[in-house]
Amino acid sequence: MRCSRPGRCARFPNLTNALAELRRVLKPGGRFHFVGHAPDPPVARWQRRLEPLNKRLAGGCHLTRKIPETIEEAGFAIEQLDTYYFKDEPKLFASTFEGRALRR
Numbered sequence: 001m002r003c004s005r006p007g008r009c010a011r012f013p014n015l016t017n018a019l020a021e022l023r024r025v026l027k028p029g030g031r032f033h034f035v036g037h038a039p040d041p042p043v044a045r046w047q048r049r050l051e052p053l054n055k056r057l058a059g060g061c062h063l064t065r066k067i068p069e070t071i072e073e074a075g076f077a078i079e080q081l082d083t084y085y086f087k088d089e090p091k092l093f094a095s096t097f098e099g100r101a102l103r104r
Contacts, residue, residue, distance in 0.1 A: 011060045015067065019074035026103040031079070033100050034071065038083050039064045040095035047092055054093075063092070068099065076101040 012018040022032060039047060047063040054063055068078055081099035
């Protein structure tokens with residue numbers, strides 16, 4: 001599985017169920033790549049306020065979903081996790097992470 005566009009993992013209505021299914025179909029040692037919005041402490045308050053509107057306008061995308069933590073709780077080990085800001089984007093939406101996880 002490759003969540004290859006920013007926010008793609010943030011759009012699953014039930015991320016826990018999606019990760020359980022992913023874990024079921026990946027063999028032990030299988031990997032998947034993910035990309036998503038990262039909750040950003042300096043603007044987290046505004047991200048929380050705007051999230052309901054953002055979910056309606058951006059196909060269900062959550063700005064504050066803690067995806068790396070949820071991935072680990074689902075039985076994966078995070079092998080790589082990079083965070084950065086998209087250039088020329090408002091800080092509320094530009095804080096992004098991408099990584100790779102391994103099925104334990």
